[in-house]
Amino acid sequence: MIKIKQGVIPSELDLSNPSSAASKENEKAKAYFSPGPKPEKDFKFNAYRCSSLRKVLNKSFNGKCAYCESYIIHISAMEIEHYRPKKAIKIKNKLVYPGYYWLAAEFLNLLPACPACNQLRKYELEDGTCITSGKGNNFPIECESKRASMPGDEIHEHPLLLHPYHDKPHKHLTFLKTGLVHHLSKKGLHSMEVYALKRPELVPQRKAVIRGVQADIRDIIDAIESIQEAKSVRQLRRHKSSYNRHYSSLRKRMCSKSPFAAVARNILHKDKVLKDLRKLFKEELRKAIERIYFPIGT
Structure with missing residues (x-):
């Protein structure tokens, strides 16, 4: 609800x-x-x-x-x-x-x-x-x-x-x-x-949403970790695209149009999970851009 x-x-x-x-x-x-x-x-x-x-x-x-x-x-x-x-x-x-x-x-x-x-x-x-x-x-x-x-x-x-x-x-x-x-x-x-x-009847449907949210969170964390290790513009773009895809998926799960949006919001609003992931992504992306586009010593 x-x-x-x-x-x-x-x-x-x-x-x-x-x-x-x-x-x-x-x-x-x-x-x-x-x-x-x-x-x-x-x-x-x-x-x-x-x-x-x-x-x-x-x-x-x-x-x-x-x-x-x-x-x-x-x-x-x-x-x-x-x-x-x-x-x-x-x-x-x-x-x-x-x-x-x-x-x-x-x-x-x-x-x-x-x-x-x-x-x-x-x-x-x-x-x-x-x-x-x-x-x-x-x-x-x-x-x-x-x-x-x-x-x-x-x-x-x-x-x-x-x-x-x-x-x-x-x-x-x-x-x-x-x-x-x-x-x-x-x-x-x-x-x-x-x-x-x-x-x-509602339990397995809610559980499916929970598993979907957890999978997206894991993929976002993987994307952020990959951004930290990216060595080229091509890799950076690929990992950024992966992050955006799963972040959009989480936003969609919380959208009022989605079934059981309350379940997704319960996870993502709790302890500011989505907000913290977004903040971490932006910080690591900034560092990666500086490292790849403006390497020290160039």
Whole structure:
């Protein structure tokens, strides 16, 4: 999971416009869920299903799941996930009605998710432990007594789930060399469990990214060492080209467009690995240029 810059709100979901589909639905929802007898039919939320929202989210998240960072198109169709559940909330293993109905079409409450992160499923971990994980109707908060029951009350809540627009996930989650995810905070722990980030299918994919990063780092170090020993302009250019190729590879792995970018960033930002390698490369390249182009005694 990585921090993402939000895209442009589709006109259909512009709640500042009373004529938008979202505003009209929101007014109907508030009336439906107000105290008093309810019609026999359930309230249908449809505004958030607009195709323009899918396009915006697909562009902002580069076709990836907001939670696990898998390419959704490689798994299944994108699911529009409500950060705060719209219809009901799961509290102590029971569904409590209503949910955050007034946020059903709120742009910042809508995120792209893969089915595995969004739906409750059972998983067997490597140690044989069986867990049921997935977002579903879960939305844990710090203090249950501050749970919002009407529009506006949500500002008093302290969510225990990471939000890609508001939080910096790298401060709450980290990744081990084995590909397993580990929490650094209470918020990270709940996010890891609710978003099904511990599911076995993700481990080998993260591990592949880790191995790729480690291979690039080794090749960069080899290139720098070769630059230190270069005796000709031709050798220097070849080793510099090798460095640039693997450095670009690392930058690409960290790019928000790449799957599991958080894993690559976890390694390369930690202890300033990428920054230090870049600094070392520039220093050794400068020395090599002076040695080859301006040898002492010429």
